[in-house]
Amino acid sequence: MSRGQGRQKVEREEEEEIVDGKLRSGYGFPVTGSDSGGSTSSNGNLWSEGHFPVYIMGTLKSDSDSDVVVVPTPDLPADPIWDAMKIEAKLEAEKEPILSSFLYASILSHDCLERALGFVLANRLQNPTLLATQLMDIFDDVIMKDKGIQRSIRLDIQAFKERDPACTCYSWALLYFKGYHSLQSYRVTHALWKQGRRVLALALQSRISEVFAVDIHPAAKIGEGILLDHGTGVVIGETAVIGKKVSLMQGVTLGGTGKAVGDRHPKIGQGALLGAGATILGNIEVGEGAMIAAGSLVLKSVPPHSMAAGNPAKVVGHMEGEDPSLTMRHDATREVFKD
Numbered sequence: 001m002s003r004g005q006g007r008q009k010v011e012r013e014e015e016e017e018i019v020d021g022k023l024r025s026g027y028g029f030p031v032t033g034s035d036s037g038g039s040t041s042s043n044g045n046l047w048s049e050g051h052f053p054v055y056i057m058g059t060l061k062s063d064s065d066s067d068v069v070v071v072p073t074p075d076l077p078a079d080p081i082w083d084a085m086k087i088e089a090k091l092e093a094e095k096e097p098i099l100s101s102f103l104y105a106s107i108l109s110h111d112c113l114e115r116a117l118g119f120v121l122a123n124r125l126q127n128p129t130l131l132a133t134q135l136m137d138i139f140d141d142v143i144m145k146d147k148g149i150q151r152s153i154r155l156d157i158q159a160f161k162e163r164d165p166a167c168t169c170y171s172w173a174l175l176y177f178k179g180y181h182s183l184q185s186y187r188v189t190h191a192l193w194k195q196g197r198r199v200l201a202l203a204l205q206s207r208i209s210e211v212f213a214v215d216i217h218p219a220a221k222i223g224e225g226i227l228l229d230h231g232t233g234v235v236i237g238e239t240a241v242i243g244k245k246v247s248l249m250q251g252v253t254l255g256g257t258g259k260a261v262g263d264r265h266p267k268i269g270q271g272a273l274l275g276a277g278a279t280i281l282g283n284i285e286v287g288e289g290a291m292i293a294a295g296s297l298v299l300k301s302v303p304p305h306s307m308a309a310g311n312p313a314k315v316v317g318h319m320e321g322e323d324p325s326l327t328m329r330h331d332a333t334r335e336v337f338k339d
Contacts, residue, residue, distance in 0.1 A: 081154050081170055082113040088171040088264040106175055113174075114143045117153060120174060121185055125207050138200070144189045148188050155224040156183055163247060163328050164225045179231030182214035186222065193218035220254075223270070227325070233277075239263045243270035243288070247325035257299075271323025275330055287331060291324040 089107040093100040110116040116140035126132040143149050160173040160180055167173050173180040185208045192201040201218040207216040214228070216236040223244035228234060230250035236242070239262070240254040252274045256264040266280040270285045275294035280286060287304030296313040305319045321327070 023285060030065075050053060051339065053107050079113065082116075085113065085116075085169075085171045085174065088169045092169075092171070103143035103175075107171060113153065114150060115140065117174065117184060118143060121181060121188075124178075124181055125204070125211055127186065127207065130203070131231075138204075139188055142188045148190055149191060152187060152224040153184055156180060157244070159225045164229055177231075178212045178214070179228035179234075182208055182212040182216065182231050182234075183222070183226060183228045185212075186214075186216040186218070186220075189216075190220070190222075213333045220265075237265035239283070240265035240267070242268045243272070245271050245323060245325050246274070247272075247328060248274045249276040249278075249294070249330075253279045253281075255279070255281050257282045266298075271329065273324035273326045273330070289319055289325075290324045291319060291330075294330065 052102045085107055089103045093103045093108075106120055107116050110119065118136050121139055122132045122135035125135055142155075147156060151337045157170055157173050157180065160167045160177060161170055164177075167177060185204065189201040189204045189208070192204070193200075198218070205216070205218050212231060212233045214234045216234070217220070217238040217240075219238045220236045220242070222236070222242045223246065225245040225312075226242065227247040229247065233251040234248060235253045235255060237255050242254075246268055254266045254268070263283050265283065267283070267285045268274070268280075269285065269290065271289040271292045272286050274280070274286075275292055275296065277295045278292040278298065279296070280292065280298040282299060284298070285301040286292060286298070286308075287302055287306065289305040290302045291307045292298055292302065292313065293309035293316075295311070296309050297311040298308055298313040300312075301311070302315065307317045307319060308314050309312060309316050
């Protein structure tokens with residue numbers, strides 16, 4: 001038996017289903033849309049080669065300006081990512097009964113992704129002076145009132161699902177991936193910082209750094225659709241700015257160059273890929289669609305759609321095709337570059 005999950009049209013139709021209790025597609029729900037009319041990825045999903053489409057609470061959203069026509073059907077879920085997570089949790093509970101209580105408490109007992117996320121983060125971050133119940137109240141108060149965060153947590157989880165081959169289920173990012181946990185915890189601290197609750201934001205930042213080994217200042221500005229792969233050792237300074245659809249590997253530092261105050265941290269353009277151990281210092285720019293090779297020390301701005309490598313880093317080529325953050329290609333082979 002199968003249960004249809006909906007049908008959308010953007011110059012063509014595609015339907016994805018849950019068959020025999022298993023998600024048939026990599027997405028687990030139908031997505032469509034493309035700057036060039038749509039294309040098929042290697043795993044058979046219809047997804048954009050030019051931008052990053054996603055369903056947000058039942059409506060297809062895109063950061064492109066192209067018109068996207070969505071044809072709703074009665075069986076289109078209101079929140080396909082959350083519905084997919086619940087199905088995944090039920091299947092995992094059947095496979096590993098010892099985890100059934102954990103999966104129920106973390107996912108199945110909640111009525112939405114926001115509250116499940118708050119539960120998971122609170123239980124990861126609790127300590128004798130920051131109780132889980134107190135943290136859940138904080139996360140609930142912030143996330144349930146902030147539509148921007150609600151959008152970002154879904155775009156981020158889809159980034160993990162699509163770009164990290166180790167993340168085969170949406171629920172895995174929610175339950176087990178500390179890169180996702182630290183990123184969403186930062187989003188709460190950033191909201192608190194903007195509200196003027198800076199002492200609380202800094203207290204949470206300190207705890208996030210202690211638990212996840214990821215140190216993101218609450219004042220930093222980070223876009224949506226972010227992959228923080230592994231996460232360990234990532235440091236992002238107070239005036240750093242990261243655009244949409246950026247992928248950061250472990251050990252990345254976006255830091256200053258001394259004791260200067262004011263705007264002193266890097267600005268990372270949309271679609272950039274920052275390799276493992278990359279260190280980018282000062283108020284410089286990494287252009288849109290650029291790639292910083294692993295272990296590089298970047299002290300000067302990097303042009304858009306180029307690759308920088310070395311210590312100190314130099315531009316060694318220009319990128320072809322779509323943003324490296326989406327392809328996750330870290331190699332520096334000749335065919336990656338334009339002549």
